Amino acid sequence: MFLADLPAIAYSDPWVMPLAQRFKMLTSGRHRVAYYYESANNSTFRYRAYNMVQVLNSETADGCCASYFFQEDLHRIEEIADAANMLVICRSAYSHKINELITKFRIRRKPVYFDIDDFVFDTAYTHLVVQTLGLDMDDPRVWDDWFAMMGRMGQTLRLCDAAITTNDFLAQRIAEFSVLPVRVVPNSMNREQVDLSEQLFSSKQASGFSRDGTICLGYFSGSPSHNLDYAIIEPALESVMDSDPRTRLMVVGYINAGAAFSRFGDRVIRQPFQDYVNLQRLIGKVEFNLMPLQANIFTDCKSALKYFESAIVGTLSIASPGQNYRSAISDGKNGYLARAHQWTSRIRQAIDHLDNYPQMAAAAHEDAVNQYAWFNQRETILRALGFA
Numbered sequence: 001m002f003l004a005d006l007p008a009i010a011y012s013d014p015w016v017m018p019l020a021q022r023f024k025m026l027t028s029g030r031h032r033v034a035y036y037y038e039s040a041n042n043s044t045f046r047y048r049a050y051n052m053v054q055v056l057n058s059e060t061a062d063g064c065c066a067s068y069f070f071q072e073d074l075h076r077i078e079e080i081a082d083a084a085n086m087l088v089i090c091r092s093a094y095s096h097k098i099n100e101l102i103t104k105f106r107i108r109r110k111p112v113y114f115d116i117d118d119f120v121f122d123t124a125y126t127h128l129v130v131q132t133l134g135l136d137m138d139d140p141r142v143w144d145d146w147f148a149m150m151g152r153m154g155q156t157l158r159l160c161d162a163a164i165t166t167n168d169f170l171a172q173r174i175a176e177f178s179v180l181p182v183r184v185v186p187n188s189m190n191r192e193q194v195d196l197s198e199q200l201f202s203s204k205q206a207s208g209f210s211r212d213g214t215i216c217l218g219y220f221s222g223s224p225s226h227n228l229d230y231a232i233i234e235p236a237l238e239s240v241m242d243s244d245p246r247t248r249l250m251v252v253g254y255i256n257a258g259a260a261f262s263r264f265g266d267r268v269i270r271q272p273f274q275d276y277v278n279l280q281r282l283i284g285k286v287e288f289n290l291m292p293l294q295a296n297i298f299t300d301c302k303s304a305l306k307y308f309e310s311a312i313v314g315t316l317s318i319a320s321p322g323q324n325y326r327s328a329i330s331d332g333k334n335g336y337l338a339r340a341h342q343w344t345s346r347i348r349q350a351i352d353h354l355d356n357y358p359q360m361a362a363a364a365h366e367d368a369v370n371q372y373a374w375f376n377q378r379e380t381i382l383r384a385l386g387f388a
Contacts, residue, residue, distance in 0.1 A: 001216040001248065002285050004203040006196070011275040014192055015040055015050045015068070019076065022067045025057060026083050029065030031387055034084035035115075036101065038071045038092055042276055047305070048090045048115050051190045055377045064387060071097060081105055086385065089160065090115045093152035102159050113385070114160040114180075117187065119170060119301035121154040122177045123147055132298050134228045154178075164384050169323045170301040183384035187303040188372045189312065196277050197312040200284040201365050204314045209358045211287070215246045215351055216269070218286035218315075220279065220306070221253035230255050232292040232320070236343035241267065244351065250286055252279070284313035287357070288350055291319035292343070304328040307335065308372040311364035316357065318346055334364035 026032050033056060035049040049068045056066040069080055074097055081087075081104035089112065092098055105112050120129060126146050135142045154177065157163060162181045163174045171182040189197070217237065219230060241247045241264055249264070251257045252271040261268050271282060283289060289310040293299045300323035307328045310317045317335040319325040329335040338346035370376060382388035 001212050001214050001287070002204055002207075003210045003212055004200070004207045005285065006199055006203065006281060008278050008281065009196065011277055013040065013042075014190075015046075019069075019073055022069065022073075023076070023079070023083070025053070025065060025067040026080070027065070028057075029060065030063035031065070031385075032083060032085045033064070033066040033088060033385060034080055034086070035066060035068040035088045035090060036070070036092065037068065037090040040070065044091050044117055046190070046276065047187045048117055049088075051188055051374060051377075052088075052185070052381055054190050055188075055374050055381055058375070059378065062382070062387065064382065074101065077101060077104055081108055081110070084110065086111045086113065088113045088115050088164065088385075089156060091117060091120075091153070092156055093149055094155040094159075095152070098156055099159070102156075111162070111386075112160045113162050113164055114157045115164040115185075116153070116157065116174070117166045117170075117303065119173055119298050120150050121157050122173070123150050123154065125298065126150050128296060128298050132228065132294055132296060166303040167301070167324050167327075173297070173301060185377070185380050185384045186372065187305045188374055188377045189309065189368075190374050192277050193280060193309070194312065194369075194373050194375075197280045197284075197309075200280060201312065201314040204284065205358075205362070209314070209361065213246065214248050215244070215288075215354075216248040216250050216286040217288050217290055217347065218250045218252065218283065219255060219290050220283060221251075221255040226255060228294055229292045232294070232340055233290055233343050234258055234260070236347055237261075239344045240347050240351075244348075247351075250282065252282055280309065280313050283310050283315050286315055287354070288347070289315050289317045290347075291317050291325060292338075293320040293322045293325070295320065295322065295340070300324070308368040311335070311361075311368035312373070314361040314365050316350065316360055316364060318343075318350055328367075332360075334360060334367055 037045045037049045053066040056064050087105045102112050157178050164183050165171050166187050174182045248267050250269040253273045257268050291306050304324045307317050321337040331337045336350050
């Protein structure tokens with residue numbers, strides 16, 4: 001485990017502000033973009049609305065400005081539609097309120113885009129999604145919920161003029177389903193996340209990547225729906241921990257390490273779900289961030305966010321070779337790729353090459369900053385919105 005560390009910060013959601021302030025943000029430039037999401041959260045809203053708005057408001061030279069609104073703000077729907085030049089609806093399922101919101105922009109001849117970050121809009125794939133997430137397939141409520149949600153999501157998508165998504169593979173699925181033009185804006189890291197991460201990386205680099213003699217493998221879960229992904233690496237983790245007493249396992253979030261790991265005692269470190277800024281501190285402590293994924297079309301639509309949020313703090317990832325991890329990770333240069341049957345050998349290989357760690361971590365950090373830091377996203381967002 002790395003010795004370099006920063007104290008925990010007193011976190012509060014940076015997007016919490018009154019409607020009047022958010023409305024003022026929308027009226028400070030010529031090109032005014034309104035982002036809509038049902039309610040704020042730490043995942044889709046952060047990546048696909050808050051982060052975008054932060055980038056668009058970071059400069060004024062091109063006359064762009066943006067703000068975000070929620071379902072609770074729709075009593076001001078006429079004012080929002082009058083003020084904005086365009087609307088971006090982020091991953092919102094169809095309802096009469098969504099229909100009304102789109103209609104308000106339509107009658108003003110203003111474009112409406114649909115931004116979605118997951119393959120959850122085509123009911124032909126509901127079975128695959130439910131199965132991949134490890135949900136109870138014997139519970140009819142699961143099928144009712146997921147068919148309804150995905151059907152409603154697809155309906156909102158088809159009402160829009162164009163779509164925006166996180167990667168080329170998902171863009172192709174959206175185009176096939178909706179026959180709409182699709183633009184790609186990758187997920188990225190906002191100012192708060194980058195600032196702390198850069199401090200962490202600088203601290204590790206200044207210490208020469210000094211470690212305490214243990215080797216910590218980390219699994220970081222943002223939701224309880226990754227049990228089947230985690231199951232892919234459980235045998236490998238047991239094997240490596242049995243054979244190498246230096247190894248530790250840090251499990252963060254909603255995943256239980258499993259009963260078989262109780263014999264390792266305090267070599268298994270359990271941490272609760274973290275806010276997204278302090279999570280960077282924990283990722284920065286471990287030598288290897290483990291990113292197993294089941295192999296199918298649903299998981300191939302996932303973004304590479306777990307890679308770049310690890311890379312920017314100088315922590316190397318070992319990942320399943322899904323579509324987007326394979327695109328982000330150059331095996332043996334800025335991380336490692338492991339097929340389902342290779343996890344044991346790849347973890348051991350990564351441990352055997354710890355002497356190369358500083359160089360590989362520097363390469364991963366540089367890649368994360370260049371491609372995924374907030375200050376390098378503006379042109380991509382402007383092109384997707386038709387402003388560049």
